[in-house]
Amino acid sequence: MAAPTRSRxxxxxxxxxxxxxxxxxxxxxxxLAWHYAIEIFDVKKFILPKPKAVLDTLIDDxxxxxxxxxxxxxxxxFGYLMAIAVGIPLAVxxxxxxxxxxxxxxxxxxxxxxxxxxxxxLLLVWFGFGTTPKILIAFAIAxxxxxxxxxxxxxxxxxxMIDLARAMGGNAVSVFRKVRFPYALPNIFGGLKVAITxxxxxxxxGEFVGSSEGLGHLLLIASGRLDTTLLFATIIVxxxxxxxxFLAVDLAERLTIPWHTSQRQGGGGTGTFEVLSVEELQLESxx
Amino acid sequence: xxxxxxxxxxxDETSVACQNHVYRLRLAGNLRSHDHQSTQVEMSRFSGKxxxxxxxxxxxxxxxxxxxxxxxxxxxxxxxxxxxxxxxFDIAPGxxxxxxxxxxxxxxxxxxxxAGLRKxxxxxxxxxxxxxxxxxxxxxxxxxxxxxLDWRTNIQNVLLQIELRRLRSAxxxxxxxxxxxxxxxxxxxxxxxxxxxxxxRQRVAICRALVHDPPILLMDEPFGALDALTREQMMxxxxxxxxxxxxxxxxxxxxxxxxxxxxxxxxxxxxxxxxVYRTVEVDLPRPRSLDDLTSPEFNALIQSVRDSFQEMxxxxxxx
Numbered sequence: 088m089a090a091p092t093r094s095r096x097x098x099x100x101x102x103x104x105x106x107x108x109x110x111x112x113x114x115x116x117x118x119l120a121w122h123y124a125i126e127i128f129d130v131k132k133f134i135l136p137k138p139k140a141v142l143d144t145l146i147d148d149x150x151x152x153x154x155x156x157x158x159x160x161x162x163x164x165f166g167y168l169m170a171i172a173v174g175i176p177l178a179v180x181x182x183x184x185x186x187x188x189x190x191x192x193x194x195x196x197x198x199x200x201x202x203x204x205x206x207x208x209l210l211l212v213w214f215g216f217g218t219t220p221k222i223l224i225a226f227a228i229a230x231x232x233x234x235x236x237x238x239x240x241x242x243x244x245x246x247x248m249i250d251l252a253r254a255m256g257g258n259a260v261s262v263f264r265k266v267r268f269p270y271a272l273p274n275i276f277g278g279l280k281v282a283i284t285x286x287x288x289x290x291x292x293g294e295f296v297g298s299s300e301g302l303g304h305l306l307l308i309a310s311g312r313l314d315t316t317l318l319f320a321t322i323i324v325x326x327x328x329x330x331x332x333f334l335a336v337d338l339a340e341r342l343t344i345p346w347h348t349s350q351r352q353g354g355g356g357t358g359t360f361e362v363l364s365v366e367e368l369q370l371e372s373x374x
Numbered sequence: 375x376x377x378x379x380x381x382x383x384x385x386d387e388t389s390v391a392c393q394n395h396v397y398r399l400r401l402a403g404n405l406r407s408h409d410h411q412s413t414q415v416e417m418s419r420f421s422g423k424x425x426x427x428x429x430x431x432x433x434x435x436x437x438x439x440x441x442x443x444x445x446x447x448x449x450x451x452x453x454x455x456x457x458x459x460x461x462x463f464d465i466a467p468g469x470x471x472x473x474x475x476x477x478x479x480x481x482x483x484x485x486x487x488x489a490g491l492r493k494x495x496x497x498x499x500x501x502x503x504x505x506x507x508x509x510x511x512x513x514x515x516x517x518x519x520x521x522x523l524d525w526r527t528n529i530q531n532v533l534l535q536i537e538l539r540r541l542r543s544a545x546x547x548x549x550x551x552x553x554x555x556x557x558x559x560x561x562x563x564x565x566x567x568x569x570x571x572x573x574x575r576q577r578v579a580i581c582r583a584l585v586h587d588p589p590i591l592l593m594d595e596p597f598g599a600l601d602a603l604t605r606e607q608m609m610x611x612x613x614x615x616x617x618x619x620x621x622x623x624x625x626x627x628x629x630x631x632x633x634x635x636x637x638x639x640x641x642x643x644x645x646x647x648x649x650v651y652r653t654v655e656v657d658l659p660r661p662r663s664l665d666d667l668t669s670p671e672f673n674a675l676i677q678s679v680r681d682s683f684q685e686m687x688x689x690x691x692x693x
Contacts, residue, residue, distance in 0.1 A: 245519075245521070247517055247519055247521050248521050248523075250486070250491050250517075251515060251517060251521050252534075252538060253491060253509045254489050254490075254491060254509055254510070254513060254515040255515075255534065255535045255538040255539065255582075256509070256511050256535075256538045256539035256540070257538035261537075261538055261540075262538075265534065265537065265538065266523065269523070269525050270523075344525070346524045346525045346566060346568070347524070348568075351568070
């Protein structure tokens, strides 16, 4: 067998990093376009600041931004965890009991038609200006996809699998634990990934309605002062925060369900196949 | 060579009187049973040969499975579906019985009822002498789709049978290992189902059905999802595996050669509503091999069964 050729090693390395290289390339192009668009069209500073100006503000005002970051993070995380803690048991209840489903499913759907922005002021009246109402709004927005996706996942187990588990002597609890729930995990994670983005939105919405701290609060202050540079800087920080949270859930998914098709390389097989070029194949057969 | 019913629509009748015969216990081969499973089958049939022509299996109190007047009707949007209509037959312990019939004749329903996974409309199913009220505990079941769990390794999948029965996995690990080796999957214990081919996965499913050493094995077209070559190989492997332990097997298939090759007796079912059309005795000597597939006796049996289907109108020779 021929030793791995240099081109094959390079290709393997490329395969690992090309997921990052392309987006970074695209972003770089965008930033350049941004910069030159301002120059060419002579855009005013308060409408669209230059990329460099935004970067300067980010560095100069970092202490402020960082200080406001933590309350927002807290709101997002707690709201999200609450959404999971309430959402998943609710979904299990819906699947397990027809009565429970008939009672709560309609209420669940109705609860989603009420715009959370509309109830945010109400929560403010009830819970004050602190972090609690923001956590509740984040929870309220995030928990619905978790419930729905969990229900779908639990219900999508093939009947054959349940039949077999029962034929193997499983009672309702052990069939749920060992068969139904693991089967539903890919769906559940789908819901979790959507929910984390919604929890972020929820926290910011809460802060818009009334707050004294947080990144949403900072956005309001910046827009009030027409400090577009700070506005941009805060938005960028928020976006990065959202990406970090999403990647965290994605990582949790990869660690929890490495067996699922979505996680395996190429969607199946032993995952050890390499794409060889025609020349390499010929080389190998000659040896 | 073949005993059968008159080709009428009258259902197969069970034989009446119970006579206590004493048969010798036979448990041989590598797949030795563990004590805590109930392989205390007191009466065991040595071969599939029926001493009383025309009466089907003797309805001794040692019958492994007794089905009498079993009827299954599914309610549906239109007219109710009569899946099974007064099915009656017995299966003696240690017998390999195939249930052969066209699509929709209710063979899978029959298996589900024996396993206790569905509720019957009328009639009675007795397994090991006691009525089937819910999922039966002392069975091994193999479906057409292997239904292995991708999040478990192959040996963990086999041991799922043990876990769901609330027994200790550690006690059965060695047995699971031996079973996997005996079907040619040594070295694949710690791999995942998605790394195996269809035939290999089905072998794992068969090991899973055998790990707790049940006296009865129910198989619903287990080779149906496999390609023709793998099917033939699995057929022969199953026969030699069965020869080692001589369990009672109910084997659903729609392949006539498969039924003839594997069984002691074939129950031919009519199209919906499913009734027992005929019972065919297969007394070809065992162990059976590839050569048997071309022997005149084998072909005569196949032809005989095919004739039944032709009589029922399943095949029509339109020229």
